[in-house]
Amino acid sequence: MNETAPFRVRAEIDLAALRANVRALRAHAPxxxxxxxxxxxxxxxxxxxxxxxxxxxxxxxxxxxxxxxxxxxxxxxxxxxxxxxxxxxxxxxxxxxxxxxxxxxxxxxxxxxxxxxxxxxxxxxxxxxxxxxxxxxxxxxxxxxxxxxxxxxxxxxxxxxxxxxxxxxxxxxxxxxxxxxxxxxxxxxxxxxxxxxxxxxxxxxxxxxxxxxxxxxxxxxxxxxxxxxxYGVSPSPEVGTPEDFGLRPVMTLTASLAHVKHAPGGHGVSYGHHYVTPGATTLGLVPAGYGDGIPRHASGTAPVLVDGKWRTVAGRVAMDQFVVDLGGDEPEVGAEAVLFGPGDRGEPTAEDWAQAAGTIAYEIVTRIGSRVPRVYVNERPGIGEM
The missing domain is CATH 3.20.20.10 (Alanine racemase)
Known part of the structure; x- marks a missing residue:
């Protein structure tokens, strides 16, 4: 793998966040x-x-x-x-x-x-x-x-x-x-x-x-x-968010747009044409699908951050890819699509995906498959952590 090239899809794992979560949880049970x-x-x-x-x-x-x-x-x-x-x-x-x-x-x-x-x-x-x-x-x-x-x-x-x-x-x-x-x-x-x-x-x-x-x-x-x-996911979203409990999500799931193209109104998108473009628009191809653990149940509902805006999965999630309607915007091919993360940059969270798929956030993070490389950051504790 060329480490300098954009990833098709990657799960960034922030080990500093995990260590901080452990310390926060230990404080709840000293x-x-x-x-x-x-x-x-x-x-x-x-x-x-x-x-x-x-x-x-x-x-x-x-x-x-x-x-x-x-x-x-x-x-x-x-x-x-x-x-x-x-x-x-x-x-x-x-x-x-x-x-x-x-x-x-x-x-x-x-x-x-x-x-x-x-x-x-x-x-x-x-x-x-x-x-x-x-x-x-x-x-x-x-x-x-x-x-x-x-x-x-x-x-x-x-x-x-x-x-x-x-x-x-x-x-x-x-x-x-x-x-x-x-x-x-x-x-x-x-x-x-x-x-x-x-x-x-x-x-x-x-x-x-x-x-x-x-x-x-x-x-x-x-x-x-x-x-x-x-891992920074709330076990009880009805009671509190990760932030309420002093926790930070550890995984950020991103992909690189594989294709951006113009489509006319009335154009069917993905299997079964469950989504048809309501008018002339642009479509972005996200190269991740249920073969990577993206829930098919999130078809037509799940949010993705692309070019600073929340987009919605357009049509069915396929095995290797899904489409978002970019609404006429034209981000570069290779631009980052953030499926979920801590939410710091306005991106969706695993809980947002859970709501879209009718499941729990536990399943969203756990189901991400082995085809998705884990990229670890902050592997060594910093001075402030000791």
């Missing part, structure tokens, strides 16, 4: 350790660079969904505590034990597999017991908790495991006042109290995700697990 969640390639931002930046800003833990993600971080040289929680039977338990991962256990089958792996590896596995306090996804149901706790204590007595944590996850923390929040918190406290009463001595107890970190201090316990907020 008495809790910080786990930087970098699952799904750091929500599309690049797992390894973002994990390293988070550690620079004071993250003591790194969190991933899959064991493969966690093992990749270890292979990249990330030290310290790395936790992963989405396991399936036959997973790389032994590799996790040998890499010193903290591995989540939600059911007896998982405890059986991790203890077998510990025997094979000849070393103690670090595990965290997950409680289903009301989300209804992974995690041990309250009725099954005594059995899992008892089995874990037996495995500890054999030296096969060390229970390092007790944890759970909220269903509606992004909706302040939702009755499930208090209900889940009560169940979590009860399940933790039971486990500790039986003899479990966890290093950390944790349930707070991004919205809980920002708005529910009573949920912080020993550790908080921000995910999307770390």
């Amino acid at each position: 008495d809790a350790a910080f786990m930087a969640v970098v699952k799904a390639d750091a929500y599309g931002h690049g797992m390894v660079p973002c994990a390293k930046a988070a550690v620079q800003a004071g993250a003591a833990w790194i969190g991933t969904a899959t064991p493969e993600e966690a093992l990749a971080l270890r292979a990249a040289g990330l030290p310290g505590r790395i936790m992963c929680w989405l396991w399936t039977p036959g997973g790389p338990w032994r590799e996790g034990v040998e890499a010193g991962l903290d591995m989540s256990v939600s059911a007896p089958w998982a405890l059986e597999e991790v203890t077998a792996a510990a025997r094979e590896a000849g070393r103690t596995a670090r595990i965290q017991l997950k409680a289903d306090t009301g989300l209804g996804r992974n995690g041990c149901m309250p009725a099954d908790w005594p059995e899992l706790v008892a089995a874990s204590l037996r495995a500890e007595a054999e030296g096969l495991v060390r229970v390092t944590g007790l944890w759970s996850h909220f269903a509606c923390a992004d909706e302040p006042g939702h009755p499930s929040i208090a209900a889940q918190l009560t169940v979590f406290r009860e399940m933790v109290a039971y486990a500790e009463g039986e003899g479990i001595r966890p290093e950390v107890r944790h349930i707070a995700n991004s919205p809980a970190t920002l708005t529910l201090p009573e949920t912080h316990f020993d550790l908080v697990r921000p995910g999307i907020a770390m």
Whole structure:
């Protein structure tokens, strides 16, 4: 790739913004350790660079969904505590034990597999017991908790495991006042109290995700697990913008116009002719499409900043490209089209795209595909950051 040539499309990742977001989030939970969640390639931002930046800003833990993600971080040289929680039977338990991962256990089958792996590896596995306090996804149901706790204590007595944590996850923390929040918190406290009463001595107890970190201090316990907020996206737009929470979006997605041309009125644009020019105009071709993670559901609605003005996606988003109606303006071919960013230059944000596509901003940033190069800026902390 010619680094001096304009990019077809690029995602600029501002690691100084990420570090600042980590510091801002830590200030919301000053008495809790910080786990930087970098699952799904750091929500599309690049797992390894973002994990390293988070550690620079004071993250003591790194969190991933899959064991493969966690093992990749270890292979990249990330030290310290790395936790992963989405396991399936036959997973790389032994590799996790040998890499010193903290591995989540939600059911007896998982405890059986991790203890077998510990025997094979000849070393103690670090595990965290997950409680289903009301989300209804992974995690041990309250009725099954005594059995899992008892089995874990037996495995500890054999030296096969060390229970390092007790944890759970909220269903509606992004909706302040939702009755499930208090209900889940009560169940979590009860399940933790039971486990500790039986003899479990966890290093950390944790349930707070991004919205809980920002708005529910009573949920912080020993550790908080921000995910999307770390990347400067509000986990609850109805409650506050990134700026309201002291956060800054980390990703700016831009493309270079591939074509600018005049079109008469009545000219169909893109597949299905869902957009027809209302009069003589100019059309700009943005060389990015759903093959790059641009949501097709944003066809005809999403905003793009071109030549200082907001334009709207004209017609359907195709696999590799989409069109904007420039309204007679004639920017140069190669001119920058800003799909979303922090909003400093008047550009749309990921939340604007989420509204246009009928989804959440989490999905907008996370879905940006591997065909889009990530360009990292501010990789080293500045003097003012230390």
